[in-house]
Amino acid sequence: MCYFEQTRWTCGYWKWGNFRQQCPKEYRTGETCGLKLVYTTSYKSENCKLCEQIEKKNRRLEKLQRDVERWRQEGNRPATIEKTERDIEEIAERVNQLWEDHIGRQASIS
Known part of the structure; x- marks a missing residue:
């Protein structure tokens, strides 16, 4: 349940962005638990x-x-x-x- 940025285009295509916040389940510094959650979504007005x-x-x-x-x-x-x-x-x-x-x-x- 670590948080990542997400980018979405008008056509519905999306991609994961940068790591933003570590969840409390992962105790090792710099590591992620493997479950990605959206921290923020930035919308692009052009096609992917x-x-x-x-x-x-x-x-x-x-x-x-x-x-x-x-x-x-x-x-x-x-x-x-x-x-x-x-x-x-x-x-x-x-x-x-x-x-x-x-x-x-x-x-x-x-």
Whole structure:
């Protein structure tokens, strides 16, 4: 039951901050008991880093998809289209992983 700072973003993502106060259960100086409680919460009005990464990757996906459509209309770049489609799949998979991490963190504290 040691107390820590907490940071929360508008999207609901949060993270633990610095140690603030030791609980009476822990008698060793500088040690914590292992149970974290919130001392203070600071609210950030911007998006968290995961949201920013997701936004960047989504913009990249949109650009790659527009490029593939343009190349298909031109009809002269089959190898480039194939490679770009693999890249699109990889980036989409990474976006899904980031969303899972984000949702998991949001659900872990209510």
